[in-house]
Amino acid sequence: MLLEKINNYEIFRPKCDSTKEVLHSIATFDADIAPALPYLNAELGGWDYDQQNQVLLLKLSAGKWVTLQRHEIAIRGAGDMEESRALLEWIKGQINEVYERRDIITPRYTGQAGxxxxxxxxxxxxxxxxxxxxxxxxxxxxxxxxxxxxxxxxxxxxxxxxxxxxxxxxxxxxxxxxxxxxxx
Ligand code: SF4
Incomplete structure (x- = not known):
């Protein structure tokens, strides 16, 4: 398993977006997930992947975005705390599951933004x-x-x-x- 723990979980309503009923959340990882990113990009249809800086942007559905970096995740657009936590657990599961299957996945280094x-x-x-x-x-x-x-x-x-x-x-x-x- 690549990723075991998610730490420093914070959830907040951004001041710059206070009129909207959406939450932002951030957390850190106990492991470097960079080796999993090109495989996650391939499997989850990443919106943008910056290989040099190891940043993967995922568009989950209208208005919901996940930014993954080596040791960090940011989620934007969850409707409530429950959804935010569920998204965090889902992405943790995806990271581990996709990484375990990496031998049969063709990594992708471009995103849909192209x-x-x-x-x-x-x-x-x-x-x-x-x-x-x-x-x-x-x-x-x-x-x-x-x-x-x-x-x-x-x-x-x-x-x-x-x-x-x-x-x-x-x-x-x-x-x-x-x-x-x-x-x-
Ligand atoms: S031909 Fe153009 S306008 Fe007509 S349905 Fe297709 S995309 Fe839409």
């Missing part, structure tokens, strides 16, 4: 039909990059004539470890 909206846009139908609920394919592309929606949300993309675009888009997204929040 995805470019224009590159996504070029692989949509580009008809601005609004069937996805967005006013334009550009708006859809931006939401897709953020991991807020999935390919299923663009019905035309599943038509035979857009098969090549769909497959290229899927491969492009996957190459950055993209995970839609609502994807199966």
């Amino acid at each position: 995805l470019k909206v224009m590159d996504i846009l070029k692989l949509t139908p580009m008809t601005n039909c609004k069937a996805c609920g967005y006013a334009t394919c550009m708006a859809y592309a931006a939401a897709l990059r953020e991991g807020e929606i999935s390919l299923n949300d663009c019905p035309p993309l599943w038509e035979e004539k857009y098969r090549e675009k769909r497959e290229k888009l899927h491969a492009y997204l996957e190459s950055f470890g993209w995970r839609a929040l609502d994807a199966e």
Whole structure:
């Protein structure tokens, strides 16, 4: 087991964000988790990974973020203390479980933040039909990059004539470890 103890757990409502019903929390680790970070990035679809400084940013769901460093974790966006503690325990479990399976995981050194909206846009139908609920394919592309929606949300993309675009888009997204929040 890589990580046994989480110490110095602090939870607080940030003064700069006091109007919002969200909590921030921080804690330290008893071990250096750097060896696990590229594997966590691969398995959890990291938003950004700074290999040089060993910082991994995870977007868990809308408004919930986890920042992992060698000996430290910061969680932003939990709704209450119970959720904050549950997230902390979940990430501890993920660190140990993923690290134990590292021999069968291909580490990833890029994050989803490297995805470019224009590159996504070029692989949509580009008809601005609004069937996805967005006013334009550009708006859809931006939401897709953020991991807020999935390919299923663009019905035309599943038509035979857009098969090549769909497959290229899927491969492009996957190459950055993209995970839609609502994807199966
Ligand atoms: S449904 Fe697809 S083609 Fe239509 S606007 Fe949305 S992204 Fe563009």
